[in-house]
Amino acid sequence: MDALVSGRNYTIAHRFEKALRLIRNALAESELSVAGEFDTTGLADHDGKKYERSRILLIDSPLLNFEALALDRAAGVFFPLHLLVSADGERTQVFAANPIALSEGRLPMGAAGPMGRLGARVALALESVLLEDHAHRGEPESEE
């Protein structure tokens, strides 16, 4: 599944609640906001095993929203960005969705730049969580 795989998967070596807290802190430090969230507990993985806890965070930046919407309001279909956070025993799985996965054709005028910057900033925030954790543990990072 190329389109979905083109999003990014991360494994955080902490239980769900702590991982969620670390993610929120990292996003805030990157001046990103959680504009909303949905509880998706009960979601099943490929093997049919249900994640005990699961949540989608809607991540945005008002400045990037403004830039994206300035030329064409249709750009709003790509904002905010979705982050799926799922409990996996002692670990937490994070999937940063690629909103382009659901689109075919030319993006609304002015959307591509802010979308790219938002995705990059979310990736940096998540990588900072992994780096900080691995700095404490002395292990290599685990982005997949």
Next chain:
Amino acid sequence: MSEELATTTYAVREPFEQAVRSLRKALSDGNLKLAGELDMSSRIRQRLLVDTAPCRVLFVTAEPGVFEELGADPCAAALTPLHVVISARGSQTEVHLLRTLSDHQQRMDRPTLAAFRSLQIRIAEAVERIGMRCRFGS
């Protein structure tokens, strides 16, 4: 010939707030669930002190479990709910959606594609009850 737009726009002959109510009802009548809303223009005003025309994103899903029942990739859940943008345009309103995925695209597996297409088609049908498609891309 330039590529077709990734989004479809509908014109609604109602002022913004009335159109928001009409859209919520049309989605509900189409058995679609409104998971939430995000007032983009208010967010921009509060954080940047810039006034922009009213604009909201409605987060729309199907019934819980639809993606699982169809055997879709679990990560596909991260791409839902789908976004429906409603924005003021003078005394009228526009609704923007992602254009429905073609059924022959190969970026997704068949069950996932079927689940997304089904949801997109239902949303488009609901919006078409209140608006007229006005932009296809060129």
